Amino acid sequence: MALLAALSLVLGSSPASGAASSGPPVPILAYHHIGSAPPGAANPSLWVPGPRFRGQLRALDRAGYQAITLRRVWQAWHGRGKLPAQPVVISFDDGYASQAANAPALQARGWPGVLNLEVARLGVRGGLARGQVQALIRAGWELDAHSVTHPDLRKVSARRLHDEVAGSRQALQEAFGVRVDFFAYPYGRQNARVRAAVRRAGFLAATTTEREFASASADPFALGRVLVGAGDSPSSVLRMLRAGG
Numbered sequence: 700m701a702l703l704a705a706l707s708l709v710l711g712s713s714p715a716s717g718a719a720s721s722g723p724p725v726p727i728l729a730y731h732h733i734g735s736a737p738p739g740a741a742n743p744s745l746w747v748p749g750p751r752f753r754g755q756l757r758a759l760d761r762a763g764y765q766a767i768t769l770r771r772v773w774q775a776w777h778g779r780g781k782l783p784a785q786p787v788v789i790s791f792d793d794g795y796a797s798q799a800a801n802a803p804a805l806q807a808r809g810w811p812g813v814l815n816l817e818v819a820r821l822g823v824r825g826g827l828a829r830g831q832v833q834a835l836i837r838a839g840w841e842l843d844a845h846s847v848t849h850p851d852l853r854k855v856s857a858r859r860l861h862d863e864v865a866g867s868r869q870a871l872q873e874a875f876g877v878r879v880d881f882f883a884y885p886y887g888r889q890n891a892r893v894r895a896a897v898r899r900a901g902f903l904a905a906t907t908t909e910r911e912f913a914s915a916s917a918d919p920f921a922l923g924r925v926l927v928g929a930g931d932s933p934s935s936v937l938r939m940l941r942a943g944g
């Protein structure tokens with residue numbers, strides 16, 4: 700493998716011919732709700748209060764991190780563009796109104812977010828309105844797919860798997876007029892059959908909730924993410940990043 704890698708370096712590979720995937724691992728943070736969990740919330744650990752969220756961003760900023768999109772990571776891994784010295788991807792799952800409400804904290808730093816939008820959550824109570832998603836896209840956010848109705852994709856029929864995966868890509872591309880090239884598995888759950896469906900739908904890569912950095916040498920359809928929850932202080936987020944996940 701080393702010899703092959705050296706050979707390809709000598710011979711060179713243009714992006715047009717498909718540059719090899721290589722580059723440093725990049726942490727992808729995964730957020731859900733931004734705000735205080737209401738009484739009886741199903742998963743209170745997935746609610747990060749606003750002040751804590753802003754404290755985490757401030758800590759990342761002060762430590763030299765720079766948030767970028769997954770597309771930019773992907774391009775850099777394939778020979779197009781360079782990564783900042785300390786890249787981080789900040790992703791938000793499902794599509795909650797609180798995510799748009801807290802987007803200015805990212806915008807103040809010139810940082811894009813990555814929105815993993817569940818199609819069925821669009822426009823429902825507590826979810827993002829179409830106009831809010833459009834505003835995030837205008838602010839530089841990347842729109843990624845997160846299925847139509849958020850099932851455990853390992854357990855659905857072949858027909859439904861296709862509808863949830865390819866269907867969510869098509870629905871988002873048509874609704875927002877942007878390319879949707881990355882997928883986030885609902886609950887992070889996937890297997891070989893689910894990964895194959897995501898590849899068939901034309902996605903370039905997909906993210907899980909396995910707690911590890913996204914790596915150019917890993918299966919692009921199983922890129923790890925670091926889940927951030929209510930219990931994570933700004934310094935514990937930094938510690939997770941320094942520890943590599």
Ligand SMILES: [Zn+2]
Binds near residue numbers: 792845849884885886
């Ligand atoms: Zn989700």
